[in-house]
Amino acid sequence: MPEARLPEQFRDLEQWIGWSLETEGERSDRRQASAMEDITAFYEAMLARMEEVLPYLEQFSLEELPDDAKRLFYLTLSLAEVAPAVEQFGQPSVVDGYDIKRFVASHR
């Protein structure tokens, strides 16, 4: 067994750890490079646990998240990233959209 990277009660999300990414750019890149099937599976798995995930994370201050909680937090940000792909567009990228690589974020 690899070392557990998420808080104990969220170990069922361990298989999605590849979505635990710190920056918008990384999360967007992964969304754009993923198959819709994988995006949807991640979206459904995360959505099902959010009612527990957010209250769990809210016991910490944002600046002092333990490493395992921080990885879980980044998973919630990836849910935010993929939500429009699932809920609005039905595909990873914006339908008939501008090249997102050209829309450069100066934030993280």
Next chain:
Amino acid sequence: MKDRQPTGTGENAAPDQSNDRWNDKYPHLGTAPIPIEPYISREYFALERERIFRNVWLNVGRIEDIPHPGDYVVAALTVCRTSVVVVRGKGGQIHAFHNMCSHRGNKVVWDNAGRCRNFTCKFHGWSYGLDGRLTFIPDEQRFCGLQKDKLGLTPVAVDTWAGFIFIHLDPNPVETLRTYLAEVVPGLEGYPFSELSATRFCWRTEIKANWKVAQDAFQEGYHFPVRHKASAAAAFTSETNPYCHFLSLDLYERHRRTSSYGNLDYTPTPVAGMAYQFGSSVVVERGLAMDNLPAGVNPTRRPDWSIDVFWIFPNFSIFPSNGTYLTHHFWPVSADRTIWETRTYFPKAENAGQKFSQEYSKVLLRDILMEDGTTLEHMQDVLASGAKTHMPLQHQEICVRHAYNVVEDYVGFYAGR
């Protein structure tokens, strides 16, 4: 968790149809199609440079961008063929200079932002204080008759309003910033810009479109039910307002403001609903108390309101909403190139839920803007064909018409023709 999950059972009152024929309210703007030439002509662009951008106050960001002495940002004013350094001085005051060494003209700052104790030219090492004074010249004795006190960085005028930093390339502008903004100040006075600017997200892109083609796309809601059908149309249109008519608007001499309807009957998607529970979002938050908004934002106080826009001539816009705001800058590069910058602002996130909510709100905004970006480049691509010379505009596109008129008033391209 806040107990205010929207149910999607709100009732939208019928839009106020008494004032949606906006051309009737502003007859001096006319109703004729507007010419395409200003969107493609190099001659027109050259006149815009000289008669607009060199002669007006231009927003270059917010005071939070440079909180500490020595913090600076660089505004690339390609349209005026210059680069301007905006810096917070030792005493906290803000200075702005052309980013140009007084010796042989090298840029004294090469990055876009940073913090420094002084500006030192990387060519021969001339050094300037944060107030622009020339403080050190290597091998100074070899220069003949140098008047060091007259060789500071060349200043440009700088002033702030509500935390927004504006510059004017004329170091002694005829018009003060306060006078320049007088038309929009009453509308925005009291909006909590400072509190809402704690968290900032910013994107930039160089788009292959004229700056007015790009900006005009954000000046009307008519395109929402079509161009934003997949993303945002459901939140901004309704059965009673299918074509995204404006709720109210005021056109001024140079600037303008609008209010847009939301949709009280909108049922958010699952993640949108979750984000709504934890924070503010332009797209999902509707019908909340507006006690914290100044009287000038959504002046009608209708509950089915979504967002206002204040268009500050020539290229800056502020979109205040409930608990969040965003801005656009459209910086002309050439007749068919524009640097488009969007920023979206939120209060400081106190916990993971609020941070998640802000992340969702900005990602959805970004994706909505991706829908707009494509259209702008397709338009520019064929506008220059000459296949058509004019474009017709309807009542709800009156801001595009107004923008065209204000630009032309400055440029005078058609005057006397």
